[in-house]
Amino acid sequence: MSVEPRRFLPLLTSHRTGRSAVTCEYRCGNACAHPAPNQSDNEYFGDVVKNVVSRRGALKASAVLTASAAGFAALSGTATAAPPPHAGKPGRPGKPGKPVPGTDFDAVAPNTADAVVIPDGYEQNVVIRWGDAVLPGAPKFDFHRQTASAQAKQFGYNNDFVGLIPQDPLNWRNLLVVNHEYTTETDMFPADQYDPENPTEEQVRIAIAAHGLSVVQAVRDPRGGLRVVPSRYNRRITGETEFEVRGPAAGSDYLKTSADPTGRKVLGTQNNCAGGVTPWGTVLSGEENFNQYFANASSVTDPVVAKRLSRYGLSGGATTRKWERYDDRWDVAKEPNEVNRFGWVVEIDPNDPHSKPVKHTALGRFKHEAANIKITKDGRVAVYSGDDERFDYIYKFVSKGRYKKGKSAHARRHNMALLDEGTLYVARFEGNSPAEEIDGTGTLPSDGEFDGTGKWIPLASGNESYVDGFTAEEVYIFTRLAADTVGATKMDRPEDIEPNPVNGRIYAALTNNSDRGAAGKPGADEVNPRNGNRNGHILEWEEKRGDAAATTFEWRLLLVCGDPATADTYFGGFPKDQVSPISCPDNVAFDRHGNLWISTDGNALGANDGLFSVPVDGPNRGQVKQFLTVPVGAETCGPVVTDDLVLVAVQHPGEGAGAAEPESHWPDGGKANPRPAIVSVWRKGRFHSGRIGIR
Template sequence: MRKLLPLIGSHPGGRSAMTCRYRCGDACFHDAPNTSGNAYVGDVIAGALSRRSVLRASAVVTAAAATGAALTGPGAAPASAAESGAASGTAAGATRHARRPARGLRFTPVAPNTADAVTVPAGHEQNVVIRWGDPVLRGAPAFDADRQSAKAQAGQFGYNNDYMAVLDLPGERDRQLLVINHEYTDEVLMFAGYDADNPTRTQAEIGLQAHGLTVLVAQEERRSGRLTAVPRHHLNRRITGTTPFEVTGPAAGSDLLKTAADPEGTRILGTLNNCGGGITPWGTVLSGEENFNQYFANGDEVTDPKIAERLKRYGIKGGASERKWERFDRRFDVAKEPNETNRFGWVVEIDPFDPDSTPRKLTALGRFKHEAAEPRLTPDGRPVLYMGDDEKFDYFYKFVSAKRMKRGNSAAAREHNRTLLDEGTLYVAKFTGDSPAGEIDGSGKLPEDGEFDGHGEWIPLATGTTSHVPGMTAEEVYVFTRMAADKVGATKMDRPEDVEPSPRTGKVYVALTNNSDRGKDGKAAADEANPRNGNKHGQILELTERRNDPAAGRFTWNLFLVCGDPEDPSTYFGGFPKDQVSPISCPDNITFDVHGNLWISTDGNALGSHDGLFGVATTGSRRGQVRQFLTVPTGAETCGPIVQERRVLVAVQHPGEVDGATVEQPASHWPDGPGKLVRPSVISVWRKDGDDIGV
């Protein structure tokens, strides 16, 4: 009998209350902002789901076992990792394909665990590339938690690293350029003696500087996959909560964006809650502003009913904000600057090769809680971006540019390409299932045709200055995109987070993390794309554009993975035998390796184990075979994975973020061991023998 791992906290998806508090302003414990009555996928029956009392959380373990390498603090023992049946092939029903996993996934899977360490497969090593507070810019001091200042933080690596992009660095051998998001701050884990009711101005200003992005040059060791930061390189850069941004696109200069400090509505200070992102084919990096609503206070003091409705749809609440920045900066007080909230929730674009360039907020891509902005090119060379709105019952979008990309690195090409995301059409997705209503009962039971699938359409919202939504101007569509999508009947999804088009097949993969409110009284019931009421574990949706053209108006779709314990009948792993996969819960960031495998990082594992990184084959006879590559320390989330041929990079976000933890009473000792401050960090993992990952 398998031993169950203890559940960590009682918040939805396995998160701690602290995570919900600091990352998203307790979004899970407030009514979802989407109260529209949109149609759901197909005709559904709102029946009660008979919930299982317990889901088992450990892997299908065989007699074969292996030891994983764990990066811990000094004196800490490395964690062990048992090899699952997916690797050994000795489980009942094992096949030849199970004994020989897909190329790129041939490693000993790490077993679910709760070690306060980064646990990686046997035969692999790891190192910390950079920690919160490490110097990035010239003149930045070494990190000193007792003497931290806003000026120091502005030159140091930010907090809670999330999405990462890695670009080649021409002319500098064995070096790469990293762009890393910093989503949010955990003040109670940053400042000794922190008083949440009475933060100081210094603490608030440090917090602002710890948000944003870091551009960092990293040096690779030629004989291994070790990667180390190169501090004070001329390309290194910090973009923070006070960095000036240019507003571009059709809503630039709109009255909806104007404030006392920016009467033109074209220049915004700072970027906040940067989560997912993407790399454009012309070499810039995109970053999505996600849970921006939590930084703003006193939304209940707005008396204009129209403005109040808009604030509510974006989750702007009354009273003080969590961090109390409004006490020191009026722009975070909605009663004083009601338009300031409209200046966040965008995709931003930066040029990592030009540290003097002004980053931009791209209004043509719409405003919502952006989790991703992943591009493809149409056959005629126009960029298309796929974007998720990470909120329960919110939507999945895409943008199709009106212009073709120009190849090359000439000044003319660069100037042209910087306009590609300012002109085009913004769409939202409507999904339709192909199974009879009675076969979708909220339990997760597969319909008679053997899979959750169907077709869908892209509903246009706006093109340039033309609105396609009755009763809304184009500017209103871009600034209040959620409300526009409500009006056209988009499909309510289970928290669409990261999106990744396959570079091999063109299929688009969407991580739907979870939705514990699905099927609750008065809430949307299960549908074929979101087939489980009380959905704790999430799913991965696979979308195929018509004729494989990203600009197409129609698509087909299926659920590639329905996550959870493989022994739970409601789970599905692409048709692969469920006794030969690693359990996986709450998919978040995703990426592809050079072999065409999808890699999935998790956020809030509801099976009792720590979050981790998983690889899964998407094609061939091994399609759906999930294999766990690593786990992260206590309280941490796995973010921003980059899977290269010889290394894997992971952003270990919010280690030690456990209810009741403080600087004085930490819940984790990662990465530097007891007596040291817990610090979010980026790690590199490689094979000891120097060979490629998973071959």
């Protein structure tokens, strides 16, 4: 079917992205309004391309291009000469074919409705929302009478990652694991009760309890969707839950505080963004914009410490939330090492509600968007993670030990320990096109694709550092600075990164970077091909021989997002008059057919954020179709896509106008204040027999 690509609406805000200014303030400390923390002068990709011939010689440069072309022939499953252009190999679709299984639905048009809008023939329900009971004894949610003790037993605020772990072969009983990324106190408390300049201690404790994760048992409802039930598995992990620090940096002097002189015990997890379900049934969750919770970085006089704080985005005096007034650990002038105890990948075992969650230092410390796993050919574990900041990097960790199949308690303990030792890498990308063809406009180079090769640069392994001037523990704790030193490629906000279980390739969402090409900032390169990149893009790569342990890879851009009617967008070669507009990709997931599903954050095209499907192979590669939209002011998070169910987290609906006159009243309607919530969607009248995206 043909999808109208230009049904856009006036922008909802004058802020520099599609988010409200309040969202930017509370979610990431208004990061885009501050200089990017990466001020390093390491050689970036554009310089690599310009100098490749002079450094290696023309013959070697030609060999690089030839090897890359051969690699992409391998991606298509072709061992002989590459097929003619537009013959249907990845990146060059042939004539569009019939709808790909999993994507056969009527696309939802861009809109600004205060609702979750889904395709015709589908139904939805709210599974759980902020304030709903998780633990026994949780009181009924009362917006006007909140307490910290109640919130510690209730579903937290601003849900992000959603993990669904089946507990039986038919998937009737499941563990639903959800991150609670951040709090927006001006929206979550009544306006006549909350003074942003003078929050009460109880309000601070409520906010701390609203962070972290929730684990609930969710069962299939015969009427459709999921519903939460009381269960011994139900659990709240908050900003005050005790975590165990593991891996090579555990016990480091940089992690010791007055409250924890061992450097091995941390209270809480903050700003948990995306995540992933491991093959052994646990959940990995990334601590992202933790910097905004720590006050008084401007008072630090030690130049080494000040540089480390600045590289992680810490600046200024008092924080927005003012937590430092009630607990010294949020004041870097008083507890300079507390900030080093955040910015990790954390792991929880939802199967054991009494287990202690873990912070894994071997995976490095930065603004982790997520962490997702692929098993190497020799049975080890590779973990991919993006650092969600303008001009920051993409990382990979490969374990030393080997994965043990099974989800027994013994297997889980063994496999969790795999993340304690291995090699941490950062990515460097090179392109195939002449430098003059990458001019920042998003115009495709003469070979018809943005593509190239890449290398994983080792940073540390166990107690050995590969970075001059850094000990191993410094690499793990100050990973950004170590990656600067080795010349990693500066990216446009790398967010969720996941392996495709069908074709084996890896996909990364690069959300946007309006500073690309600005005065004094890195300009466009082939892997980040647009200056002033407001709409983001999707990166795809395959490791050498398809092995996640490889240290080289071949890459291409699947999508360059935005208005399909403009010249600076690209949809995998698919006809642009037959795709949905998409802006600011954030989280990604896959269905069993191998289709990529993309949720968006900060739509810069003027409509609500949404969830989109896109085939990644065959003649329909690049055919973006919008499956749903979320309410006014909300971001689409999650997602989870099963054969017969789609789950999304609706984050920060109506955020920005304040609690007195909210822009959204979803999900309760009427004059109710908005509440972040999880939504399930299924085929109408055919629950547990109808299939998502199949007529």
